[in-house]
Each structure stands twice: as C-alpha cells, then as structure tokens.
Amino acid sequence: MVDEKPLRADARRNRARVLDAASAVFAEHGTAASTEQIARAAGVGPGTVFRHFPTKEDLLTAVYLDRLEHLAAQAGELATAPEPTAALRGFFRGAVEGSAAKNALAQALAGAGISPADAASGIGARLRAALGVLLERAQRDGGVRPELTVTDLMSLLIGASRATEPLAADPAARDRVVTVILDGLSASR
16 A cells, blocks of 8 residues: 655645546546656556556455545535535435446455455445434435435445446436435335
C-alpha cells in the first residue's frame, strides 16, 4: 500500500488530479484502463501516477475509497437538511445513480485479491453512521417506515445499485425502479 507521508502542496494537487482523472477514466473506459491514459487525462507524466500509486491496485483502491469518502461526506452534510425525508431519498437516488463505477471498482479489487469491505472498513463505518442519522431523522419526520434499520437501508441501497446496473443505458427505467424502492420505504405504505 502507499506510504502515508505528509505531501507538499503541489504533490497533494497532483495526487488529487490523478485521483479525479482515474475516477473519470475508469468510469468511461472501465477499470482495465491504463495508467498511461490516466496520466494523460490528469496532465501529468506516468511517473507521477506511480509515485503516488505504485501499483494499479493501489490506484483502484484509492479511487474506490475516494468515492466512498464522497458518499460519507455527502450523507454527513445532509444530516442537518431541513427536509430529512427528501434528504434521505435524494441521497439514496444519487448513490444508486453513481453506483455502476463504484461497483466496477469493487469488482476489480476483488479480482485482484483485495477485499473491498476490508479496504473500506473505516469509511464504511462513517458512511453507516451518517446514513443512520439520515434514517433516524426521516423516521422522526414521519416519512420513512419506523421499523427500517440502517442495515436494512444499506442492503436496499446495495441491492438497488446492483439491480439497476443493467439499466445504465435507460435512465428512465432506472428512475422507475429506484422510485418503486423509495416508495416502499415510505411510512405511509
């Protein structure tokens, strides 16, 4: 794994550029995309990519964790939203819409012998806690079934993400499926 030494400002910027470029390249071309493609997209040399991410697995792991960090941060920001039920539903919908690339990264990691769950254990705990707050607030708001647990919600989110993968080319169909799932979460059912 990559050494976690403090980075100079320019090195931090380069690392962030490589991560952003890798995320975009993997989303567009799949996880088999080359580090050379990523370096070009980031506007850096291949050596810069390898300096930050010595192996392709290190890069895949970093992009996967960055996506999860983004989800955890988003869920944390929504924890104080004035409309808790709308915040939870919006988070759920957005997470499902962005899940194809995350799922591909997880599959690539697993194929390289890296457990995505183990790699993301710390971030997963933060995401779970933030989702728990979102869920509890939406339940208190009366918009989500009171018996639903955060484990239930995460299972539904994972299931919806996988179920909608074949619908990537049909956003309207994906939206219908997600709407049905979200309607099933409703306390008024």
